[in-house]
Amino acid sequence: MTEVLASRSFRGLATDEAINDVHNDMDSLWLDVPFVNDMDQMTFTTAVIESASNIVQHAEPAAADPVELGVDITVAPLLLQARVSAYNAKPPFGPMEPATPGEDAESGRGLALIQALVTTVTFERQDGTNTWVLSRTSSQD
Amino acid sequence: MEFSYEVKDSYAEVKADGRLNMVSAPKLREFVTDVIAGGSNRIVVNLENTAFMDSSGLGALIGCLKAARQAGGDLRIAAVQPQVKMVLQLTSMDKVLTAYPSVEEAFSND
Numbered sequence: 001m002t003e004v005l006a007s008r009s010f011r012g013l014a015t016d017e018a019i020n021d022v023h024n025d026m027d028s029l030w031l032d033v034p035f036v037n038d039m040d041q042m043t044f045t046t047a048v049i050e051s052a053s054n055i056v057q058h059a060e061p062a063a064a065d066p067v068e069l070g071v072d073i074t075v076a077p078l079l080l081q082a083r084v085s086a087y088n089a090k091p092p093f094g095p096m097e098p099a100t101p102g103e104d105a106e107s108g109r110g111l112a113l114i115q116a117l118v119t120t121v122t123f124e125r126q127d128g129t130n131t132w133v134l135s136r137t138s139s140q141d
Numbered sequence: 142m143e144f145s146y147e148v149k150d151s152y153a154e155v156k157a158d159g160r161l162n163m164v165s166a167p168k169l170r171e172f173v174t175d176v177i178a179g180g181s182n183r184i185v186v187n188l189e190n191t192a193f194m195d196s197s198g199l200g201a202l203i204g205c206l207k208a209a210r211q212a213g214g215d216l217r218i219a220a221v222q223p224q225v226k227m228v229l230q231l232t233s234m235d236k237v238l239t240a241y242p243s244v245e246e247a248f249s250n251d
Contacts, residue, residue, distance in 0.1 A: 016164045053163040106200035116231045
């Protein structure tokens with residue numbers, strides 16, 4: 001089993017405040033694992049914030065309960081992983097493929113950016129929860 | 142995120158200090174729109190203290206660029222930090238939003 005060197009977990013209503021809370025969690029996480037190089041910290045933080053923002057902006061509640069955002073991040077030797085979840089959410093609608101917006105478009109770049117930042121992105125839906133699993137192989141040089 | 146601006150000789154400098162994310166992006170758009178409405182259509186966004194930008198923040202900059210051009214001017218960015226530079230490059234928007242090393246250099250040749 002892979003050794004977890006550091007982790008952070010967040011769960012709360014999918015609001016603007018949650019984005020800043022998750023970002024603060026990540027900033028504190030990197031202090032625990034200074035051997036993770038700046039490039040890995042920068043790219044992984046960006047991917048996680050993009051994914052969490054996508055949930056806050058687009059996830060719709062499946063029923064009366066509001067959508068909650070969950071972010072679970074683990075740092076293992078050579079691997080950074082995040083599970084970014086939308087609880088109480090409808091399945092995502094529309095294409096899950098990255099868009100190719102024109103250069104004057106003001107939105108639509110998020111998914112392509114996430115894919116460029118991490119090694120793998122997978123999607124799971126279970127018990128009314130949408131989860132994006134982001135993994136980045138860490139170089140730790 | 143904190144916004145401020147200062148009108149210089151031939152342009153207005155807008156400072157955006159903090160994280161330019163989905164929370165602050167609409168505020169940047171609103172702030173720059175107000176600066177343009179105040180009579181400055183040549184804008185330099187000073188990103189020296191913008192440690193983070195996501196695709197929402199990028200979208201806001203593009204919106205501000207379009208607003209400045211619609212007003213007959215232009216918008217340029219300066220003092221870009223590594224994370225912001227990475228997002229610009231990965232989205233190929235570094236070709237649209239040219240980054241200048243300093244605020245002073247952004248409009249120095251025209």
